[in-house]
Amino acid sequence: MRPSMSLVRSVQRVTRRSYSSEAVPERKVAVLGAAGGIGQPLSLLMKLNPLVSHLSLYDIAGTPGVAADVSHINTRSEVKGYAGEDQLAQALEGADVVIIPAGVPRKPGMTRDDLFNINAGIVKGLTAAIAKYCPNALINMISNPVNSTVPIAAEVLKKAGKYDEKRLFGVTTLDVVRAKTFYAGKANVNVAEVNVPVVGGHAGITILPLFSQATPTANLPHDVIKALTKRTQDGGTEVVEAKAGKGSATLSMAYAGALFADACLKGLNGVPDVVECSFVQSSVTELPFFASKVRLGRNGVEEVLGLGNLSDFEKEGLESLKPELKASIEKGIKFANQN
Ligand code: NAD
Ligand code: LMR
Secondary structure, three states: OOHHHHHHHHHHHHHHOOHHHOOOOOOEEEEEOOOOOOHHHHHHHHHOOOOOOEEEEEEOOOHHHHHHHHHOOOOOOEEEEEEOHHHHHHHHOOOOEEEEOOOOOOOOOOOHHHHHHHHHHHHHHHHHHHHHHOOOOEEEEOOOOHHHHHHHHHHHHHHOOOOOHHHEEEOOHHHHHHHHHHHHHHHOOOHHHOEOOEEEOOOHHHEEEOHHHOEOOOOOOHHHHHHHHHHHHOHHHHHHHHHOOOOOOOHHHHHHHHHHHHHHHHHHOOOOOEEEEEEEEOOOOOOOEEEEEEEEEOOEEEEEOOOOOOOHHHHHHHHHHHHHHHHHHHHHHHHHHHO
16 A cells, blocks of 8 residues: 555545545544644644544644644644643543654754753653553654654553553654655656665664565665665755754655554554554564554554565664664663653
8 A cells, every 4th residue: 555645645535525524533633742843744734634533733832823823724623722731631632643743853963862861851741641641542753762762652651551562653654755765766666656664763774774675676786775775764864964953854754744643543443454664562573662564453553564585785784773773772761760
C-alpha cells in the first residue's frame, strides 16, 4: 500500500464530500506542541484528514490563534485549542492518538542528542499527563532525540502502571519519505510507486535504509547505494544547515507525521494491512527498541515485522549502529528513572 497516495485520496475525498456524511468512527487526535514549526502544518494536515472527528491543539502558548485559524477549514473535525498546563488534561481527555512534536529543534552544529537536556523533561511531563488522562491513546513521538524520548516515555508509562508497548511509537516516517524521494531520483522511477524500509533508529548512522529491498528494483551500483544511504542518514542535517539557525525540518516532518497518524487511525478503524516503519519496543534485534516495519491494528502494534534479507553493506550498517542506539536508549531509561 502507498500511504502517500492514500492520504492524498483521503484529502480529495474530503474536498468532495460534506463532513456530515462521514460513516467512520469518532476519533480524537491531540497534537502537543501544536503552535510550533511542525505543530502548525501538522495541525493543518490533520484537519484535512476525514478520519479525525475532534482535533485538539495544545501548546504552552499560541494555540488559541492556531486553533481559530485551522477551525475555519470546512472539513469534518471540530477543532479546539488549549494553552498552558492547566488545560492539558482537557486537551488529552478521550484522545485516541496523541502526536508529540513538542520541544526544541536543532541548530547547525548540533546533534539530536544535544536536545536531550531540554526535550527529555518536556517529553517526561507530557507522557505523565497522557498516562493520567488518556492512557489508551496511541502515542506518536516526534520530539528528538527519538532514540531516547521513546524509552523515556515507556519508563514514565511503566511507573504509572499504564505501559502498553503496542501503543508507543517513535515517528521515523520522515526517514522513509526521504529514502523514497532520494531513491526515486537516482533510480529514475515514479516516486509514488517507491517503497523503501528504513530500520534502526532516528539519528545519524542509526538510520539504516534498506535499499536492497527497495521497489521498483533498479540494480543501482554500490557507490550510488552508499551515497543514498549517507544522504538519508544526513537528511535532517541537510535541512538544519539550509535553514541556517532557523530550526530543522518542519514541513516535510508535518507531512510524514500526518502520514503516520493516518496509518494509526486506519489501524484503529480496522483497515487491514496497514504497515509502516516505526521505532517501537522490539525483539527483532537484541536492543529493546528498534525501528522496523510494523503492522498496525485496532490496538496499535499488531505485529513487529523482521528485517528480511540484508545486503552485506546493510549487515555492516546494522552492526555499526547498535552501540550508539543502545547508548541512547539507556540514556533515556536512566533519565526517566533518576528524575
Ligand atoms: P519548534 O520550536 O518550532 O516547536 C516546538 C513547539 O513545542 C513550540 O511551539 C513550543 O512552545 C512547544 N513546547 C515546548 N514545550 C512544550 C510543552 N511542555 N508542552 C507543549 N508544547 C511545548 O520546533 P519544531 O521544529 O516544531 O520541532 C519540534 C521537535 O520535533 C524537535 O525536538 C525536533 O528535533 C523534532 N523533530 C523530529 C523529527 C522526526 O523525524 N522525528 C523531524 C523534525 C523535527
Ligand atoms: C529530522 O530528521 O529532520 C529531524 O530529526 C530533525 C533534525 O534535527 O534533524
